Amino acid sequence: MAETSYLLELSDYQNKNSKININSNEGMLTNYSFIHIIHILYTYFVLINNNNNNIYSVYDVVEQVILSLLDCSRKREAGELIDLLKLKFGKDSVRVQRLQAMLYECQNVYSRANEIYSNILEKYPADMLSMKRQIAILKSNGNYSQAITLLNTFLQIFMGDFEAWLELASLHIRLLSYRNAAFCYEELILIQPINHVLYSKYADIIYSIGGADNYIVALKYYTHSLELNISNEPNNSYPPTNLSSIYGIIMSMYAYCNSSGGSLAKLNEHQIELYNWAQNELKQITSKYSPTKLPLVTAFINSTNIKQQD
Amino acid sequence: MSEITISLQSFLKIHSHSFKYCTNAVNGILLGYVEKSVLNITDVIPLSHSMTLLPMFEVALIQIEAYCKINQIEMIGYYYANENTFEKDLEPIAKRVADKLYNELNSMCFLGVTEINEDNPLGLIPIGRNNENQWVKSSIKQLRLTGDKQSPSYPKSMIQAHVKDGKLTQFNDFEDYLNNPTLDWLNRPSSSSSQ
Structure with missing residues (x-):
């Protein structure tokens, strides 16, 4: 019973704040009602875990909730949820390890996060998400030229990755090398030829x-x-x-x-x-x-x- | 280096802009007037929140120039918030824009946006030009809020209240306007149609 009441409360929040777009990455930190939603979800998952239910599909959502908690810099709650996942899936799970590393990133302990990502990549060299996180660490440390180098290596393996090209373009624009950025946008146009935004941004560059x-x-x-x-x-x-x-x-x-x-x-x-x-x-x-x-x-x-x- | 004062509204606008697009670098133009070598910032025009590229920046500046002429107000500066708060140095594009404006305007101030904390209650750093024509951070004492002397926590409590009221969703910059012409990049209060 308690479970459904939480879900009802959640849908209530969504109705009241129909203007809030949860998919939008913008303004998350400041959206108080968004934090409410996350808080309810968090309480909900602690609850179902205690009830010992074996619904595995909810763990996809747990992962999303952890990411959102990290976005809002709620390290304590995120850490608790990650501990729950560790109990469920063991410490060797790559997905759980990655979340743990992201928690380190949130706490500004980049060296430990990087260590975890490197270990994962040694075992699974094609782990796209870990590699992207490493690039993000370089970027948040201000090593833009190194981030560009790593992103180039990444793009040699995953040539069709839309977001990666977009990121590379924005890094080049940041360093004012517009010609390189234009090249990235040419690739982006090839990937999504009917996206009008790309043409207008390419023209801007x-x-x-x-x-x-x-x-x-x-x-x-x-x-x-x-x-x-x-x-x-x-x-x-x-x-x-x-x-x-x-x-x-x-x-x-x-x-x-x-x-x-x-x-x-x-x-x-x-x-x-x-x-x-x-x-x-x-x-x-x-x-x-x-x-x-x-x-x-x-x-x-x-x-x-x-x-x-x- | 001259003194700078900033009105509460402008302070709120700058921080609303950086809070609304908290994952992006944001920038904008400072408007106001100069009196006895004191720069008074009375209004702010937020420009962009993704990459700053030349064409749309020019479009914005031409319109702001027209706005200044009509409303008899001056363009007196530029503000910039880095994408990464912890990064000490300004992004190259910010310096380039500031250089351009420095050559165009009679007097100009350049503000960097940072964290609001005890040492820096306004969360803004005035950036001055040294003898080698480079932008260096100067003392935050140059900058103060207009009006009576308030407690140091006053600006922070104001911006917190502003965010809690959900004012951020009503705040729009020039880039928002380009994607939806009904949005007002001047951010005038909705009750009075013009100033």
């Missing part, structure tokens, strides 16, 4: 490298991103989500006209047409969704006007 040719490349990628997600249709119930590509089209053409290799005369009529379309679209979206911003957006459009330049 190419634009940041600069130069007349790159502005035109950026323009093409922004346009393709919009082609995949225009999201501003009259009967849409949600606001457009790809504003950055519209801004990007205007910015890249403005930058092209102001760069040494490019000028307004070198743009063809279709590009001018696209530029006008982007300006109108921006005005329309602003007056529909955020009318108070209209003076600011109009000022933006006026100051990036390419036609007054020459």
